[in-house]
Amino acid sequence: MDRRTSGPSSGEALLFLTDEQLRQGIEAMFFAYRGFTADPDRILADLAYGRAHHRALHFIGRAPSTTVNNLLNILGVTKQSLNRVLRTLITDGLVESKVGRTDKRERHLTLTQAGRTLEQTLSDAQRARMRAAFREAGPDAVAGFRTVLEAMMDNEMRASYGRLKDATS
Amino acid sequence: MDRRTSGPSSGEALLFLTDEQLRQGIEAMFFAYRGFTADPDRILADLAYGRAHHRALHFIGRAPSTTVNNLLNILGVTKQSLNRVLRTLITDGLVESKVGRTDKRERHLTLTQAGRTLEQTLSDAQRARMRAAFREAGPDAVAGFRTVLEAMMDNEMRASYGRLKDATS
DNA sequence: GTTGGAGTGTCAACAACACTGACATAAACT
DNA sequence: AGTTTATGTCAGTGTTGTTGACACTCCAAC
Numbered sequence: 001m002d003r004r005t006s007g008p009s010s011g012e013a014l015l016f017l018t019d020e021q022l023r024q025g026i027e028a029m030f031f032a033y034r035g036f037t038a039d040p041d042r043i044l045a046d047l048a049y050g051r052a053h054h055r056a057l058h059f060i061g062r063a064p065s066t067t068v069n070n071l072l073n074i075l076g077v078t079k080q081s082l083n084r085v086l087r088t089l090i091t092d093g094l095v096e097s098k099v100g101r102t103d104k105r106e107r108h109l110t111l112t113q114a115g116r117t118l119e120q121t122l123s124d125a126q127r128a129r130m131r132a133a134f135r136e137a138g139p140d141a142v143a144g145f146r147t148v149l150e151a152m153m154d155n156e157m158r159a160s161y162g163r164l165k166d167a168t169s
Numbered sequence: 170m171d172r173r174t175s176g177p178s179s180g181e182a183l184l185f186l187t188d189e190q191l192r193q194g195i196e197a198m199f200f201a202y203r204g205f206t207a208d209p210d211r212i213l214a215d216l217a218y219g220r221a222h223h224r225a226l227h228f229i230g231r232a233p234s235t236t237v238n239n240l241l242n243i244l245g246v247t248k249q250s251l252n253r254v255l256r257t258l259i260t261d262g263l264v265e266s267k268v269g270r271t272d273k274r275e276r277h278l279t280l281t282q283a284g285r286t287l288e289q290t291l292s293d294a295q296r297a298r299m300r301a302a303f304r305e306a307g308p309d310a311v312a313g314f315r316t317v318l319e320a321m322m323d324n325e326m327r328a329s330y331g332r333l334k335d336a337t338s
Numbered sequence: 339g340t341t342g343g344a345g346t347g348t349c350a351a352c353a354a355c356a357c358t359g360a361c362a363t364a365a366a367c368t
Numbered sequence: 369a370g371t372t373t374a375t376g377t378c379a380g381t382g383t384t385g386t387t388g389a390c391a392c393t394c395c396a397a398c
Binding site: 032127136137138145146148152153 | 186188189190191192193194195196197198199200201202203204205207224227231245292295296298299300301302303304305306307309310311312313314315316317318319320321322323326327329330333334337
């Protein structure tokens with residue numbers, strides 16, 4: 001009924017955000033995410049893999065020698081779900097699983113050469129689109145993009161994101 | 170191997186985008202999208218519905234009296250997939266399907282009162298998070314956010330997005 | 339030193355939701 | 369009359385999420 005969404009603004013300049021503006025943000029997010037995953041999805045469709053395999057390859061490549069449990073926290077799925085994906089990647093020789101030295105309960109995951117190659121192929125497609133979008137939008141827009149996305153994450157995800165970001169900066 | 174990603178910049182100021190920067194953008198998108206869907210997902214889990222139902226409700230509410238075919242184009246799924254969802258929504262009395270007046274082949278979809286109520290509940294949760302993120306990030310960041318997302322869409326999706334945006338502005 | 343609980347990983351079965359393919363019906367178009 | 373368009377339905381399949389049950393490893397208390 002109210003066209004304007006009111007509420008406290010916690011000390012910052014008050015922003016008048018209409019439901020319409022928020023709705024456009026929601027739809028932008030929906031359509032953009034589809035574009036975001038479209039290119040790797042096309043590649044994966046030909047192979048016997050899906051988006052979950054891509055995610056696993058990405059984060060193993062990002063943090064080599066990570067444990068299953070660590071990957072679990074990042075991906076936010078159940079260990080059973082992840083395990084199915086990991087099993088195929090391991091038997092297909094894309095990921096190597098090594099029993100931990102100090103704690104033999106842990107499995108440390110690393111990409112094999114073949115795994116790195118596929119990860120590169122998938123990431124290249126995704127990066128190409130991201131690069132084009134970033135170029136088109138300009139550096140200020142990119143900064144804003146990241147600020148908003150970071151504010152939209154859950155706290156635990158923001159923590160994972162921050163850890164990964166800091167690890168290589 | 171190359172730390173710097175080069176390439177033509179189509180007349181604009183050349184931006185040096187490292188793979189690392191792009192990777193952070195990719196991960197930000199991944200984690201943020203999880204946050205973006207987390208709240209409605211929690212609500213839907215209690216009901217017998219899933220994310221697909223939410224999407225249908227959203228776009229029917231957005232463009233009332235839309236046809237099945239139009240919805241199909243927006244959502245980018247097969248009619249079999251959409252039909253399964255629509256059937257449950259119609260039998261549950263959340264969506265009304267009316268035969269078209271001028272073209273009787275078409276079915277025009279509208280939310281019932283119950284449908285509007287559920288849609289509101291779901292959207293409120295999602296808007297609350299979006300609003301908080303927008304407030305925290307500030308208006309300039311929001312503008313950049315939208316610019317980048319729009320640049321990341323496929324052309325057809327950008328068309329759908331534009332149509333919806335213009336319809337109510 | 340053995341036992342019990344916590345941590346970690348694996349196997350099996352099931353549900354949601356996407357897909358393809360084939361087909362039926364009705365209305366509109368030519 | 370014949371073709372195309374819009375919609376709905378049935379059957380089958382694949383990916384990816386879930387829960388439940390179970391095995392192995394570590395560590396600490398007894």
